[in-house]
Amino acid sequence: MKLTTFATGYVGLVTGACLAEVGHTVVCMDVDQGKIDKLKAGVIPIWEPGLQPIVERNVAEGRLRFTTDVEEAVKHAEVQFIAVGTLPDEDGSADL
Numbered sequence: 658m659k660l661t662t663f664a665t666g667y668v669g670l671v672t673g674a675c676l677a678e679v680g681h682t683v684v685c686m687d688v689d690q691g692k693i694d695k696l697k698a699g700v701i702p703i704w705e706p707g708l709q710p711i712v713e714r715n716v717a718e719g720r721l722r723f724t725t726d727v728e729e730a731v732k733h734a735e736v737q738f739i740a741v742g743t744l745p746d747e748d749g750s751a752d753l
């Protein structure tokens with residue numbers, strides 16, 4: 658399937674990479690240009706042991722790519738996972 662994860666943090670990047678590893682074609686989108694630039698250069702911007710070779714393999718095999726372009730990410734996918742950070746409410750609790 659064609660899938661998108663919105664965000665390349667701990668949840669979005671690991672989810673996207675693992676879904677690519679099992680054969681899906683995945684676009685990972687993030688608003689952070691610096692993170693996307695690092696990922697495109699082969700640098701993993703989070704500490705997650707074992708993730709680097711999974712990302713490298715799936716990028717090389719064309720099942721995983723990274724973008725800041727939200728329109729491209731939406732158009733790509735049949736199923737879209739939202740894994741962006743949760744903002745705090747005024748009282749500091751999670752604003753769901």
Ligand SMILES: NC(=O)c1ccc[n+]([C@@H]2O[C@H](COP(=O)([O-])OP(=O)(O)OC[C@H]3O[C@@H](n4cnc5c(N)ncnc54)[C@H](O)[C@@H]3O)[C@@H](O)[C@H]2O)c1
Nearest residue numbers: 663664665666667668669686687688689692740741742743
């Ligand atoms: N990490 C965990 O173990 C865990 C567990 C349960 C729930 N969660 C929830 O999952 C979500 C993600 O957590 P995380 O640990 O991956 O966070 P993270 O801080 O590692 O990553 C969040 C990412 O979201 C990106 N982002 C923010 N707004 C965006 C937007 N509009 N479009 C695209 N990307 C955007 C940021 O640039 C960042 O890369 C949070 O809501 C968190 O509460 C996380």
